[in-house]
Amino acid sequence: MISFTSFPPKLEDTDHASRHHPNVKGDLMDLDDFESQGSKLTCPGESLTSSHAYMRGHGTYVDNEEVIASVAGTIERVNKLVTVRAIRSRYNPEVGDLVVGRITEVQPRRWKVDANSRQDAVLMLSSVNLPGGVQRRKLESDELQMRGFFEEGDLLVAEVQAFFSDGAMSLHTRSLKYGKLRNGQLVMVPPILVRRLKSHFLTLPCGVDLILGLNGYIWVSKHVKENEQEGEEGFDAEAVYSNVNDDVDDSTRTAIARVTHIIHVLTSHFVPLTDALLLEAYEWTVEQETSVKDLLQQDFGDALVASVVSNH
Template sequence: MIAFVSFPVPSVNTEAYAVARHHLDVEEDALMDLDDEVEASGSNLKLTCPGESLTSAQAFMRGHGTYVDNEEVISSLAGTVERVNKLVTVKAIRTRYNPEVGDLVVGRITEVQPRRWKVDANSRQDAVLMLSSVNLPGGVQRRKLESDELQMRNFFEEGDLLVAEVQAFFSDGAMSLHTRSLKYGKLRNGQLVTIPPILVRRLKSHFISLPCGVDLILGLNGYIWVSKHVKESEQEGEEGFDAEAVYSNRNDEIDSATRIAISRVTNIIRVLAAHFVPLTDVLLLESYEWAIEQEGEPMDLLHDDVGEALVHAITRG
């Protein structure tokens, strides 16, 4: 015969627990400590490592990248600390890009499939660019015909670089891209730089023109395109655009001064990324002006002492 024995439930002083959990003094001190650490670290980013105590678990809720031990929120990975109200999270330094609708991304065509292209966008899986989501010759919105599908490699083929916008997500989580604006599309006349996506800040515009005749496209996925400047008049006119120019695989003539400027900007981005400095338009312009004042070659920026001097010069304020 089986007998069931019930054990008494241990009593919990709920009032004392609530007071300890929401004590104002503890909460305010923890908030001040966390904010002070973030501000002292510069650029509103606080780096942390696994096992480091972040704040009190009595005042904050733990988010991704953290766990609770001995009434403290502990980091479980190496990354940057972020706080939204009372939620503390840690974003990994080295991680794949996590896309959102409306993001600007730079990608590389990896495969041409029926009525779609697969695009490497530094995410967990390849993105998809549908044939119906690109501009076709003539500049008018129309149904894509079988003849358009047969000419897909005339628009994009394996290895081509492009800039696009995240339009939606498929059921399996893959992002759907579109290039329906002439400011999007195939990339030419430049160089690709790859940095951790966490270092690309969300700006009002991710198309940046520097006075040295260099254009930058800061992809939120960590792919940055540095190219020669394109005049605005060449980008205008949605109707009747020149398809051969838009989808051409040939680079334009680039003079030596512009090539040097592109190399200098590229090396500046590499130096800032190596020192974990987030990129903004103002910071890039200050960095370029500092590099010009040094009157050195673009390759000199990759020397350790010069790179450290650059970072110190632009972050000391």
């Protein structure tokens, strides 16, 4: 015998905010003030602003004339466009971006590169510096020696050049400041925490170089003096594509470890990384005269973040 059960009566929509997130208050945010306070985190279902005053962007939707967050992330506003950048997401590349990647596969006339994006990037043989000058024609002998330039596991810094029809990004390392990475350590952070800067190549006074990849891969390495010679005449293929690290003294190793720990502490507190902030954080740790291991302590990390964030 089949029996029917009636559904409970529909509750009256007395509180619009209660339909989204239990901890969300009914008052809307003042988007004119939150930017001065830094990046503001929001949760899915939180009411951001009125749909009459602002336009919704990625990571939001409109319900009952309100712009509501659909993902957990940081709120960004450009004029009247409100978007939410998800905390955990793949890197979304743009032409001209500086990225740090790892070679995953060597194919005919190209390399596949893991750049923390939705699919592997492509580095064409015609997009790298080769012995004899960047303008010369690529030969079959170059294709046979591709593993002499990059092989699986090699790290490199490159620039996003274009996109293929399937959405994969094409990289290039034609500039002498791009190419294979050595003498350092890779740090991986959420891409949302790497801000776009005038220059993503930083040099700290402790003799450490930083490359802030917009894809969330950061390279911390021993400081190398820039080659004063520019152009094809200053190109040394053996030095650029060498797999042998230089000698790194103990003080430099300690400085690299200190900078690496600082990055981990800042990202664990969801603090966006900039050149000024990293420099100030390093100077603060030096003033405290503490060892590198102390940076791993929770209390010390909280004090570092509190000191640095209060000045920005």
